[in-house]
Amino acid sequence: MTGPLGGLLVVDLSRALAGPHAAMMLGDLGARVIKVESPGTGDDTRAWGPPFVGPEDARESTYFLSCNRNKESIALDLKSAEGADALRALIAGADVLVENFRPGVMARLGLGDDELSALNARLVVLSITGFGHDGPEGGRAGYDQIAQGEAGLMSLTGPSPDDPQRVGVPIGDLLAGMYGAYGVLAALRERDETGRGQVVRTSLLAAIVGVHAFQGTRYTVAGEVGRAQGNHHPSIAPYGLFRTADGPVQIAVGSEPLWQALCRAIDLDPATPGLATNPERVANRAALIATIEAAFAERSSAEVLAQLEAAGIPAGVVRTLDEVYAWPQTRAQGLVVEVDHPTLGPIELPGPPLRFFDLEGEERTRRAHVAPPTLGQHDDAVREWLATT
Numbered sequence: 443m444t445g446p447l448g449g450l451l452v453v454d455l456s457r458a459l460a461g462p463h464a465a466m467m468l469g470d471l472g473a474r475v476i477k478v479e480s481p482g483t484g485d486d487t488r489a490w491g492p493p494f495v496g497p498e499d500a501r502e503s504t505y506f507l508s509c510n511r512n513k514e515s516i517a518l519d520l521k522s523a524e525g526a527d528a529l530r531a532l533i534a535g536a537d538v539l540v541e542n543f544r545p546g547v548m549a550r551l552g553l554g555d556d557e558l559s560a561l562n563a564r565l566v567v568l569s570i571t572g573f574g575h576d577g578p579e580g581g582r583a584g585y586d587q588i589a590q591g592e593a594g595l596m597s598l599t600g601p602s603p604d605d606p607q608r609v610g611v612p613i614g615d616l617l618a619g620m621y622g623a624y625g626v627l628a629a630l631r632e633r634d635e636t637g638r639g640q641v642v643r644t645s646l647l648a649a650i651v652g653v654h655a656f657q658g659t660r661y662t663v664a665g666e667v668g669r670a671q672g673n674h675h676p677s678i679a680p681y682g683l684f685r686t687a688d689g690p691v692q693i694a695v696g697s698e699p700l701w702q703a704l705c706r707a708i709d710l711d712p713a714t715p716g717l718a719t720n721p722e723r724v725a726n727r728a729a730l731i732a733t734i735e736a737a738f739a740e741r742s743s744a745e746v747l748a749q750l751e752a753a754g755i756p757a758g759v760v761r762t763l764d765e766v767y768a769w770p771q772t773r774a775q776g777l778v779v780e781v782d783h784p785t786l787g788p789i790e791l792p793g794p795p796l797r798f799f800d801l802e803g804e805e806r807t808r809r810a811h812v813a814p815p816t817l818g819q820h821d822d823a824v825r826e827w828l829a830t831t
Contacts, residue, residue, distance in 0.1 A: 445472020446798070450630070452538040453478060453529075454513065457485040459586070459612055460570045460646065461542035462509040463619030468538065468626065469512030470794035470811075476532060476824060477510065477815065481517040484817040485510070500785040500816070509619075510814035511781065511791055516825075517818035520551060529553075531828050534562050538626055542570040545581055555641055565639040566629040568622045573647045584646045586612035593650035598657055600670040607670070617649035679723035679730055680704070683760070686738040686746045693734075694756040707753040708737040767792075781813035789813065 450473040454465035462477075462485065469475040479485055490505040518525035533539055539558070541548060548554055548569075558565055569575065572584015573592070590596050590608050600607035625642035633639055651658070656677065657668040673692075674682030680701075683690045695701050698720070705712040710733065712718065716726045723730050738746050743759060750757040766772055767790075779793040791811070798806045 445470075448472040450474065450537040451476070451532075451535060452540060453532045453536045454540045455529075456540050456542040456570070458487055458542070459509055459615035460584075460618040460622070461540045461568070462487070463616055464568060464570070464622040464626070465513065465540045466509050466511055467619065467623040467794070468540075470796070473538070475513040476820070477513045477515045478520075478529060478532070479515055479517050479817055481519050481818070484515070484517070488817065496786050502783070502786060502814075502816075507783075507789070507791065507814045511779075512812050513815055514820035514824060515815035515818055516821050526552070528825070528828065530561060531831075532824075533558065533565065535831055536562065536565060537630065538566045538568065540568045540570075540622070540626075544583065545571060545575050559639075563638055564633060566626055566633060567639065567641045568626050569641060569643050570618050570622050571643075571645045574645045575643050586614045586646065589614040589646035589650060593647050594654065595650050596670075598668050598670055601672045603669040603671075605670070614646040614650050617653060618644055618646050621649050621652060674727060674731070677724065678720060679727050680734055682731075684731065684738060685735050686743040687741055689743045690760055691738070691743050691746050691750070692758050692760065693750065696756075700755060703753045704734075704750075704755050707749055707755065708734065710737070779811045781811050783813040784816055784819060786813075 447468060450468070452465055452468050452473045452475040454462065454475055454477040456462050456465065457479075465475050465477070477485070483489070485506060487506040487509070488503050491501075491503045493504050494501040495504060496502045516528075518528055520526055520529060533553070548558075553561075555567070558567060571580070572589060573582045574580045587608050590599075590613065591606070593614065595613070596606040596608055597603070599609060621644045622642065625644060629640050629642050660666045660668055660676075668676060672682075674680075678694075678696055680693055680695045683692050693704070695704055701720075701723075702712045704710075710717075717723050717730055717733075741749075747757055747759065761769065767778055772778060776797055777793045777795070778790050780788055780790050783789050791813075793811070800806060
């Protein structure tokens with residue numbers, strides 16, 4: 443497969459979402475990814491539904507389809523001698539191994555760090571856990587919603603501190619996969635210099651804490667504990683969701699010149715007492731929201747957006763997912779790809795978020811993306827390849 447990681451082999455031992463997402467990112471970048479699954483059942487997410495799609499005798503989980511494009515699948519019983527030997531042969535020729543077992547499971551499979559190093563000293567191992575590989579709670583099982591709560595994200599999300607909410611996608615899993623892929627690329631770069639691989643470790647806990655951003659320093663430096671406060675920014679105002687006559691719009695006024703431009707657009711004095719500066723507007727957010735929504739109350743969201751665009755105010759609507767995937771801008775960015783699935787036929791998938799261009803501005807050509815595999819779809823092909831390597 444062409445791409446920046448063309449020629450690299452990734453063995454994906456992971457299941458569910460964090461590890462598979464990391465391996466899929468590497469596949470998107472051109473690596474060959476061989477997914478090792480349990481015979482009969484496969485990755486846990488093959489059973490995560492509804493919705494399921496396809497013929498009754500070959501149902502596929504849309505959850506599985508979301509995180510396994512650009513992979514091959516081989517079903518191996520790792521408790522059997524044949525399965526263990528095949529896995530070791532794969533690892534011996536691999537550049538990257540991805541796993542998200544609980545701490546200690548790889549060692550029990552005879553694939554602890556020392557064994558992996560002896561098998562392939564150039565191997566980069568990505569290991570993802572729920573709460574870390576060590577520490578007083580390092581052995582805990584990691585599921586996204588639990589991690590969102592434990593890592594503080596839910597306390598920042600929702601309409602109020604009394605109603606914590608999970609993010610609408612498994613963001614802890616996805617972030618752990620993203621950080622993991624990022625770490626793998628750094629380890630591969632270092633391997634270019636040293637000739638040796640290493641183990642990259644991250645967790646759902648680490649990934650969520652890693653994106654606390656200003657909410658983290660708000661506490662660690664200023665001693666303020668952030669709390670959920672709905673759809674408005676805790677440090678910038680106006681910055682959030684506002685109602686119009688027929689639906690909400692979102693506005694981001696991130697500077698004083700933008701505030702003055704907004705005030706001109708809605709006939710408001712920018713020096714209004716209590717609203718003249720950003721700290722004042724944050725302190726008087728409720729009054730600010732009421733003032734802006736009163737100005738929008740008799741106009742449709744389309745009219746408001748047109749007025750804001752003319753004034754140079756960053757603004758937008760809240761789209762449903764069907765609207766997002768139909769949006770020409772989404773498709774123009776390559777964020778929807780069509781693949782040919784062996785049982786479902788042509789299907790559309792969310793596409794990778796990276797594009798590559800040469801310095802002259804021409805987009806680099808890559809091969810078409812490959813559909814997520816059916817369980818064991820590549821058993822024969824991978825075994826034949828192993829027999830010749």
